[in-house]
Amino acid sequence: MPTLVVYAGIAIAVLFFTALLFTRMLTTVMAGTIRIVSWYGGRVNIYRGPCKAWEVPLFTTATSIPSMAITIDLDISDQTADVDERGQPKPIKVRVLASAIVSVGDSNELIRTAANRFFSKTNSEQTNTLTDLLTSTGRRAINLLHHDELFNLRREAAPQTTALAISGEEDDRLAIIIKSNCSRELQDLGLVFNSLNIKSVQSDVAEARRRQSAVEAKANADIVQADQERRAREAQLAAEQAVNDKQRDLDRRKAENSSQVAGAQAEMQKVAFQFREAELKATQIAQASADAERVRIQAEASADAEAIKIRAIGAAQADAIRQVNAAIADGGNAYLALRQLEMLPQITPEIAKALAQSKMINFSSGDTKGAAGSATDQIVSVLQTLLSAQLVTGVLRPDIVNLGPTGQQGQATPAPSPAPNITQTVPGAKPKDGGLPSPKKPPEFQND
Numbered sequence: 201m202p203t204l205v206v207y208a209g210i211a212i213a214v215l216f217f218t219a220l221l222f223t224r225m226l227t228t229v230m231a232g233t234i235r236i237v238s239w240y241g242g243r244v245n246i247y248r249g250p251c252k253a254w255e256v257p258l259f260t261t262a263t264s265i266p267s268m269a270i271t272i273d274l275d276i277s278d279q280t281a282d283v284d285e286r287g288q289p290k291p292i293k294v295r296v297l298a299s300a301i302v303s304v305g306d307s308n309e310l311i312r313t314a315a316n317r318f319f320s321k322t323n324s325e326q327t328n329t330l331t332d333l334l335t336s337t338g339r340r341a342i343n344l345l346h347h348d349e350l351f352n353l354r355r356e357a358a359p360q361t362t363a364l365a366i367s368g369e370e371d372d373r374l375a376i377i378i379k380s381n382c383s384r385e386l387q388d389l390g391l392v393f394n395s396l397n398i399k400s401v402q403s404d405v406a407e408a409r410r411r412q413s414a415v416e417a418k419a420n421a422d423i424v425q426a427d428q429e430r431r432a433r434e435a436q437l438a439a440e441q442a443v444n445d446k447q448r449d450l451d452r453r454k455a456e457n458s459s460q461v462a463g464a465q466a467e468m469q470k471v472a473f474q475f476r477e478a479e480l481k482a483t484q485i486a487q488a489s490a491d492a493e494r495v496r497i498q499a500e501a502s503a504d505a506e507a508i509k510i511r512a513i514g515a516a517q518a519d520a521i522r523q524v525n526a527a528i529a530d531g532g533n534a535y536l537a538l539r540q541l542e543m544l545p546q547i548t549p550e551i552a553k554a555l556a557q558s559k560m561i562n563f564s565s566g567d568t569k570g571a572a573g574s575a576t577d578q579i580v581s582v583l584q585t586l587l588s589a590q591l592v593t594g595v596l597r598p599d600i601v602n603l604g605p606t607g608q609q610g611q612a613t614p615a616p617s618p619a620p621n622i623t624q625t626v627p628g629a630k631p632k633d634g635g636l637p638s639p640k641k642p643p644e645f646q647n648d
Contacts, residue, residue, distance in 0.1 A: 294350060303392060
C-alpha cells in the first residue's frame, strides 16, 4: 500500500513537471507581434501572432517585435527648383505637411533586419530615425520639383483608360518621388513604405494665389449672387407687374360694374320718378276734379242757399210792403199826413239846403195845379217814401233822400234788412184784423 502511494506521487510529479516543461517551451505570440526564435546552430524561426512559438530554454534565444504600422508626421520646409524667364534660378520656399505610414517587411530577411537595425533602438530613436529619413527624402524631392508641380498645376493629361486606374495619391508627384527614394533606405532598416499622405503644401506664392483665388471666388460668388438677386428682383417685378395688371383689370371691371349698376339705378330712379310723377299727376287731377266738384257743389249750394235767402228776404220784404201798403190803403192817409207834419222840422233844412245850392228850378206839370202844386206834390211824394221806408225798417234815415240841385228825388241807399212786423198804433185808430190801425184822415194841405 505505501508503495502504491509512492508510485502515484511520482507519476503526478512527472506529469506536473512535464506540463510545466511544455508550458515553458510553448510561448504565446500575441496579435500584432512577431516572435523571432533562434536555435542553437543558427537556425531562425519566425512566428507571426497570434500563435504559439516553440522554444527550448537551453537551446533557443527569442525576441518579439511589433508588426503594427508606424505613423510619422512630417513637416518639410525647403526651396523649389523654379527659374525665371531668363533661366536663372528663382527658388520659392515651400512648406509641406505630410504623414507617412511604414511597417515591418513581410519576408524573414526584412523581419530579421528590422529586429537588428530598427527595433533594437529605443522608441525615441526609432521616431527620430524615421523622421530624419523621410524629411531628407522629402527635401530632395522638393528640390527636384517646381512650385506649380507641387500644387498640381502642371499635370499632364493621362489617357482615358489610365486615368481611371490611377489614384489621387499616385497623381501627386511629390508623394511618388518620396516613396521611390525612401523605399531603398527603409528596406535597409527592414521596413516598407505603406503610404504617404500630403496634407498641405504652403508657400507665400500659394498663399497669395489662394487669397487671389479666394477673392476671385468671392467675386464670382458675389457676381453669381448679384445675378441671382437681379433675376429674383426681375421675377419679383414681373410678378408685381402681373399683380398690378390684374389689379387694374379688376378695378376696371369694378368701375364698369359700378357704372352699369349706377346706370341701372338711375334708370330705376327715372322710372320711379316717372311713375311717381304720373301718380302725382293722376292724384292731382283726381284731387283737382274732386276740388272742382266740391267747389261746384259748394257754389251751387251757396247759390241755392243765397237764392233761397234772397227769395225769403224778398218775399218777407214784399209781404211787409204789401202789408204796409194794405195798411196805408186801409187808413194810412191820415197817418201819413200826421207823420209828414212831424217830419217837417227834420226835412225842411235839407230841402232848404238843396234849394240854396240849386241855380235853377224848373217846375213843370201837365195838370192844372201849376208849379206850386207840382212842388208840393213832389215834397209829399218824398215824405211818403220816407215814411214808407221808416215803416219798413223802423228807423228814419235822413240820408236816404238826396235832393239834387234840380230839386228832384235822388237815388236811395241800398235796401235795408227786412223790417219787423209793425205794431205801432195811432191814437184814436182801431186795429183791423190784427193789422195796422186806421188813423184819422188829416185835413188836406192847401197850396199857397
